[in-house]
Amino acid sequence: MAEKKSQSTEDLLTVYKTLFLDLPLAGTRWGLGMSKEKEVTETAWKGYDAWARLASASIDNLYRNPLVGDLLARSLEGILRWQRLSNALAGAFFAGLWQAVGLPKSAEVQALQAEVQALREELRSLTAGLPAQSKEREAFVKVDARMEALQVKMKEGNGAVAATSAAT
Numbered sequence: 693m694a695e696k697k698s699q700s701t702e703d704l705l706t707v708y709k710t711l712f713l714d715l716p717l718a719g720t721r722w723g724l725g726m727s728k729e730k731e732v733t734e735t736a737w738k739g740y741d742a743w744a745r746l747a748s749a750s751i752d753n754l755y756r757n758p759l760v761g762d763l764l765a766r767s768l769e770g771i772l773r774w775q776r777l778s779n780a781l782a783g784a785f786f787a788g789l790w791q792a793v794g795l796p797k798s799a800e801v802q803a804l805q806a807e808v809q810a811l812r813e814e815l816r817s818l819t820a821g822l823p824a825q826s827k828e829r830e831a832f833v834k835v836d837a838r839m840e841a842l843q844v845k846m847k848e849g850n851g852a853v854a855a856t857s858a859a860t
Contacts, residue, residue: 703746710739801846808843812836 718735721727754760790797796804819832 700749703742706742812839
């Protein structure tokens, strides 16, 4: 324990020394052209390493404290209740908002995607027996291309998907 205290004290002193003495001095020397950028970088990393060790040791000591464990255990149930309440409120708020704005819900978009996929499969099965140069086949190919474009828009999450699908 005494070794950890001395390491933490040493790290704290290193951080202060680096921030208030070494780093400004190295930056000034680099600015005046008396040293290279490498010296400033090494000094900054030295301070960062000491700070990271100090922060890690502080967090470890905090988690070892039984008071913190008891406090978190007691507050966990309350935190979960607040989470459930906020999820319910957000769901209620956004359900009304989606209806007011006129945007489709994710279930509606997924149902539309399934319908488009079923139509695509049906169209492919119908066009499989047609001759390659017939006018009907060309019309089916155009419709298939439009369906593919619609599906791409739906995957992008475009809000105008419902309006586009209703218009076609």
